[in-house]
Amino acid sequence: xxxxxxxxxxxxxxxxxxxxxxxxxxxxxxxxxxxxxxxxxxxxxxxxxxxxxxxxxxxxxxxxxxxxxxxxxxxxxxxxxxxxxxxxxxxxxxxxxxxxxxxxxxxxxxxxxxxxxxxxxxxxxxxxxxxxxxxxxxxxxxxxxxxxxxxxxxxxxxxxxxxxxxxxxxxxxxxxxxxxxxxxxxxxxxxxxxxxxxxxxxxxxxxxxxxxxxxxxxxxxxxxxxxxxxxxxxxxxxxxxxxxxxxxxxxxxxxxxxxxxxxxxxxxxxxxxxxxxxxxxxxxxxxxxxxxxxxxxxxxxxxxxxxxxxxxxxxxxxxxxxxxxxxxxxxxxxxxxxxxxxxxxxxxxxxxxxxxxxxxxxxxxxxxxxxxxxxxxxxxxxxxxxxxxxxxxxxxxxxxxxxxxxxxxxxxxxxxxxxxxxxxxxxxxxxxxxxxxxxxxxxxxxxxxxxxxxxxxxxxxxxxxxxxxxxxxxxxxxxxxxxxxxxxxxxxxxxxxxxxxxxxxxxxxxxxxxxxxxxxxxxxxxxxxxxxxxxxxxxxxxxxxxxxxxxxxxxxxxxxxxxxxxxxxxxxxxxxxxxxxxxxxxxxxxxxx
Amino acid sequence: xxxxxxxxxxxxxxxxxxxxxxxxxxxxxxxxxxxxxxxxxxxxxxxxxxxxxxxxxxxxxxxxxxxxxxxxxxxxxxxxxxxxxxxxxxxxxxxxxxxxxxxxxxxxxxxxxxxxxxxxxxxxxxxxxxxxxxxxxxxxxxxxxxxxxxxxxxxxxxxx
Numbered sequence: 001x002x003x004x005x006x007x008x009x010x011x012x013x014x015x016x017x018x019x020x021x022x023x024x025x026x027x028x029x030x031x032x033x034x035x036x037x038x039x040x041x042x043x044x045x046x047x048x049x050x051x052x053x054x055x056x057x058x059x060x061x062x063x064x065x066x067x068x069x070x071x072x073x074x075x076x077x078x079x080x081x082x083x084x085x086x087x088x089x090x091x092x093x094x095x096x097x098x099x100x101x102x103x104x105x106x107x108x109x110x111x112x113x114x115x116x117x118x119x120x121x122x123x124x125x126x127x128x129x130x131x132x133x134x135x136x137x138x139x140x141x142x143x144x145x146x147x148x149x150x151x152x153x154x155x156x157x158x159x160x161x162x163x164x165x166x167x168x169x170x171x172x173x174x175x176x177x178x179x180x181x182x183x184x185x186x187x188x189x190x191x192x193x194x195x196x197x198x199x200x201x202x203x204x205x206x207x208x209x210x211x212x213x214x215x216x217x218x219x220x221x222x223x224x225x226x227x228x229x230x231x232x233x234x235x236x237x238x239x240x241x242x243x244x245x246x247x248x249x250x251x252x253x254x255x256x257x258x259x260x261x262x263x264x265x266x267x268x269x270x271x272x273x274x275x276x277x278x279x280x281x282x283x284x285x286x287x288x289x290x291x292x293x294x295x296x297x298x299x300x301x302x303x304x305x306x307x308x309x310x311x312x313x314x315x316x317x318x319x320x321x322x323x324x325x326x327x328x329x330x331x332x333x334x335x336x337x338x339x340x341x342x343x344x345x346x347x348x349x350x351x352x353x354x355x356x357x358x359x360x361x362x363x364x365x366x367x368x369x370x371x372x373x374x375x376x377x378x379x380x381x382x383x384x385x386x387x388x389x390x391x392x393x394x395x396x397x398x399x400x401x402x403x404x405x406x407x408x409x410x411x412x413x414x415x416x417x418x419x420x421x422x423x424x425x426x427x428x429x430x431x432x433x434x435x436x437x438x439x440x441x442x443x444x445x446x447x448x449x450x451x452x453x454x455x456x457x458x459x460x461x462x463x464x465x466x467x468x469x470x471x472x473x474x475x476x477x478x479x480x481x482x483x484x485x486x487x488x489x490x491x492x493x494x495x496x497x498x499x500x501x502x503x504x505x506x507x508x509x510x511x512x513x514x515x516x517x518x519x520x521x522x523x524x525x526x527x528x529x530x531x532x533x534x535x536x537x538x539x540x541x542x543x544x545x546x547x548x549x550x551x552x553x554x555x556x557x558x559x560x561x562x563x564x565x566x567x568x569x570x571x572x573x574x575x576x577x578x579x580x581x582x583x584x585x586x587x588x589x590x591x592x593x
Numbered sequence: 594x595x596x597x598x599x600x601x602x603x604x605x606x607x608x609x610x611x612x613x614x615x616x617x618x619x620x621x622x623x624x625x626x627x628x629x630x631x632x633x634x635x636x637x638x639x640x641x642x643x644x645x646x647x648x649x650x651x652x653x654x655x656x657x658x659x660x661x662x663x664x665x666x667x668x669x670x671x672x673x674x675x676x677x678x679x680x681x682x683x684x685x686x687x688x689x690x691x692x693x694x695x696x697x698x699x700x701x702x703x704x705x706x707x708x709x710x711x712x713x714x715x716x717x718x719x720x721x722x723x724x725x726x727x728x729x730x731x732x733x734x735x736x737x738x739x740x741x742x743x744x745x746x747x748x749x750x751x752x753x
Contacts, residue, residue: 014723014736053726053739071658104725196681199722234628234665235721273626276664278719292623293655294662353683353724358727391682412730427682441682445719451662577696 004042004086008057009124012249014238015052016378020073024057027073032081033538041084046124047207047242048105053137055095061451069095088264102205104360105203109377113339115347115441116200116323120207125242128249131210137255140214140324143558148222155222155325157332159345164190164318165393165422166498167344167411170325173315176305177223180313185225188285188316189216191232191239194278195394196445197260197425200361201319205232205429209246210322213269215322217260218329220267223315228267231286233274243271278449282497283316285451296453297497317331318423320426340366345544348421354428355382364409371405374428386431389513393422395442396502396511399429416507434531435514436521439507440468446503457500461493464507474535476522484511530592540581544589551581551590602640608633609644614671619649623659627666635675635685636667664718672707674752676700677731681720684727688741692728695742712752 012021025043032038049058055069066089068079075093082088105121108114123130129135143151156171177185189212193201204212216228232240247269250256258266272290279285280295287309289295291549308314324346328336337345344366347499350373352359357379364377370390374380381387389399392409398419400407411421429438466489467480483539489503495501501547511518520526526534540551540560547565552558559575562568570581582590611630616622626649630641637660646653660666671737678693697703700713707714723729730748737748 015726015738017737018737104723193722194719196720197683197724198720199724202722235718273625273628274663275628275666276719277662289624290621292621292659293618294658351724351725395682425683427686429686433686438682441685445681449719575716579691 002039002042004040005330006041007062008041008043008059009046009049009062011041011047011049011052011057012238013048013052013056016058019052019056021057021338022069023073023209024059024076027076028080030176031076032084032361034079035085037080037084042463044124044215045126048121050095059094059432064089067095080098084352089563091324097470104199106358106360106518109358109362109379111364111368111372111376112362113347113365114363116204116211116320116349117361118208119211120203120361123208125196125209126245126369128210128246128253135330136210136235137214139329140217140255141261142329143218143221144261145266148224151218151329152178152222154333155328156333158328159326159340159343160321160324160336161344161346161411162317163324163348163423164577165420167421170248170317170321173220173305173317174222176303177225177313177315180306182307182311182313185223185312186230186309187216187220187223187225187229187567188282188286188290188314188374189228189322190281190316190318191230191236192274192278192281192286192317193236193423194233194281195425197353197391197427198351198394198423200351200424202239203361204319204323205236209239209243210250211323211326212319213243213246213250213256214268214587217267217323218318218325219240219315219322221265223313224530225315226267228269229290229309230269230271231274231280231290232271233280234276235274238529240271240273262385264498277451278445279499281450282499283496284557286316287314294451296451297499299496304337314346333416341408341410343412348409348424350424350426352378352426354426355380355385355430355433356380356428361532366410369398369406369408372424373409378428381428381430383430388429388431388433389435389507391419391427391429391438391442393420393505394425394426395445396420396498397422398505398506399424399435399438399513400509401513418505418512420505432529432531434472434527434529435510436468436472436527437529437531439510440465442506443468443503450499450503454494454496456494457496457503460487460495461500463487464491468507471518471521472527472532472534474521474525476518476525478522480522481511481515481518491542536577538570538575538577538579538581539591539593540568540570540590541589544587546587546589548586550584550586554580554584556580605634605638605640606644609641609648613645613648618648620649620655623649623651623656624663627656627660627663631666634668635673636669636671638670638723639668642668670707672712674712674733675714675716677716677718677721679719679721679727679729679731680717681724682722683724684729689728691742692730692740692745695745697747 009241010025027042058069082090152171152174161167162169274280277295280289282297284298285295340346347363347365349363362377389401391399444466447465450457452458488508491504530536545567552560559571560568608630612626618623642656702715728740730737730740
């Protein structure tokens with residue numbers, strides 16, 4: 001192992017990259033060579049350090065622990081000379097940051113417990129030695145000293161449930177694959193995190209890939225698989241890159257490949273990219289995609305544990321499921337089972353999005369209430385507005401209104417409330433959200449992503465979308481809501497896969513909790529939240545208008561007329577309801593009805 | 594941004610051959626191969642499909658059925674710069690709608706359209722997983738976060 005006296009960790013977070021982080025790295029290396037320091041100072045890439053919008057491109061220099069921010073190409077020669085030759089910190093580039101200044105993963109909020117996220121932001125994901133220093137691969141060492149059945153038993157005792165959304169006990173899945181007939185067996189990781197608003201898996205893959213790799217090797221040992229694939233969506237190029245680096249480093253150390261840790265067990269891993277299809281998050285569609293076909297789901301049974309990839313027994317789990325395994329091995333199943341509720345053990349990561357003060361990634365034990373998540377961990381609603389609903393579980397989930405905020409978060413409770421856990425996205429909506437608009441929005445997404453194989457989903461979601469479009473445009477009809485109720489039920493019952501079965505869920509829950517809002521749209525042709533474009537009118541109040549002409553000058557379609565110093569008027573036939581006039585008016589004279 | 598032009602037959606064949614060499618000429622490697630070709634040329638021209646069919650011995654009907662299924666692959670020419678806008682709920686809820694409308698107005702393009710001068714193609718993408726900085730626009734390989742409508746002209750002007 002080469003010994004360097006100093007390390008420079010440059011953030012290659014996407015935003016820093018867009019500000020030129022890679023050029024900075026190249027220049028640093030060039031300058032270090034030029035100065036004869038290249039064997040003494042090592043430049044490394046790391047994930048996010050400080051808030052990239054404030055500090056990017058930025059870097060940390062060790063062992064001093066100095067943070068340099070907003071570094072430009074022209075600063076590099078001076079920086080190298082001052083800091084590494086003369087040993088002086090460049091104060092003009094230095095920026096203090098709080099210990100954890102990460103826009104999507106801040107310091108733990110109250111009530112958080114970080115297991116899966118424990119290393120994110122703290123270690124260099126492209127340096128396996130960082131992971132090893134945090135007891136990395138010790139879990140694997142322990143597993144390899146036990147029999148596969150003993151390891152499965154441990155995972156069973158922990159109560160770990162699949163974190164992809166379905167919540168099936170992980171150990172049970174492994175048992176089924178282990179017992180199945182057929183060779184060779186495969187293990188897969190579902191890293192096709194397509195739920196809008198969910199980015200937990202992305203962060204873990206980018207910041208702590210080895211936790212997933214280690215979990216997969218342990219799983220492969222249990223089921224007897226020699227090859228594994230991580231199916232990662234193409235929208236996560238940095239995750240793909242980081243994974244590949246991690247896999248190569250693990251191979252170099254003999255943690256992947258032939259005869260791992262002299263145990264006689266051999267296993268290797270490969271990353272496969274998606275190409276942009278949400279449905280490939282469904283396990284059989286994912287398998288089809290790895291096989292090089294359209295990502296269309298298949299009938300189950302047979303389940304992948306019996307007939308999976310290329311017809312062989314395969315085990316698929318979510319990124320987060322695998323990431324929990326090493327810790328369970330190290331700290332024991334009792335530790336894991338001590339967190340959570342009776343049937344939902346351990347912690348879960350969530351991605352909070354929407355109208356909250358504190359959005360981003362959190363990790364909390366099961367059993368926490370939604371109210372605690374929204375107000376204690378999420379910091380409450382932004383701009384002091386009121387809470388309207390929280391959508392859990394992504395586009396196959398349901399929305400939960402204020403009256404149900406004291407529900408505990410676990411698999412059974414959320415399902416009983418008409419929603420699902422899903423992969424962990426939570427979208428909070430304030431009182432200026434229109435539920436008809438949101439329903440239309442979710443259905444638009446699932447309709448677009450429907451693979452087209454089965455009629456209930458392909459045609460049914462389109463019909464639902466048509467009705468919702470009509471309602472939001474003011475053309476709702478008597479009987480529309482009853483038709484929606486029926487359509488939703490049929491699609492839930494008859495669809496081939498989870499996408500179709502789950503697509504109506506948001507609509508069903510919105511019709512249950514906010515039915516009156518839909519009725520107002522249909523009967524009164526009015527949008528109470530003033531969102532649906534066709535149902536709102538912009539007017540100028542003659543009481544407040546001073547005739548300053550600012551609105552008329554800014555209107556993109558010239559819909560406003562009026563003489564200077566006289567009340568102005570908006571022509572409703574030309575107005576496109578873009579809202580620009582309301583934004584530019586200094587006298588609050590533009591009213592929305 | 595595409596590295597080769599679609600009119601250059603030699604470049605097309607080379608892109609395909611490189612991709613097949615890199616991944617192997619079996620049907621299982623079809624998606625990685627298509628991804629590489631799409632990335633190199635900007636889309637997958639018919640000539641590329643012929644060549645893949647020849648090298649993989651896989652029917653073109655299968656090739657097209659796969660290429661047209663996935664959102665990030667295109668069998669139609671795209672502009673020099675591809676603008677992807679995230680149209681998912683979390684970005685929508687924090688002001689995504691206004692940014693989307695401004696984009697369309699400014700470019701005079703609707704979704705999936707390419708500008709007559711071949712500069713821009715505007716498409717929507719599903720969630721990119723950077724919801725913490727929504728609304729998000731991606732142009733080629735650059736990601737822009739926390740976008741507001743008045744930033745749109747400035748962002749677009751950075752591309753020639």
